Amino acid sequence: MLNVHEAAGYLRLSIRTLERLRCSGLGPKFIRCGRRSIRYQQSDLEEWIEGRRVRSTSEAVGRAVR
Numbered sequence: 605m606l607n608v609h610e611a612a613g614y615l616r617l618s619i620r621t622l623e624r625l626r627c628s629g630l631g632p633k634f635i636r637c638g639r640r641s642i643r644y645q646q647s648d649l650e651e652w653i654e655g656r657r658v659r660s661t662s663e664a665v666g667r668a669v670r
Contacts (some may be wrong), residue, residue, distance in 0.1 A: 605635065605643040614649055 606614060611632070612622045625631025626642070632652035635643045
């Protein structure tokens with residue numbers, strides 16, 4: 605399991621962006637391992653990336669609205 609710093613690096617996102625995605629419910633699945641400890645499974649990060657794949661810019665705009 606990856607901590608927040610490792611997950612952000614894996615996704616090539618800032619830690620702050622990953623936090624915002626987590627709080628909004630738009631980010632990858634995560635595991636809370638205590639009051640302040642968040643972990644991510646690599647398979648969940650890969651699933652989140654795969655779910656964001658699009659074939660055209662119009663498809664990408666449609667997803668952003670949801």
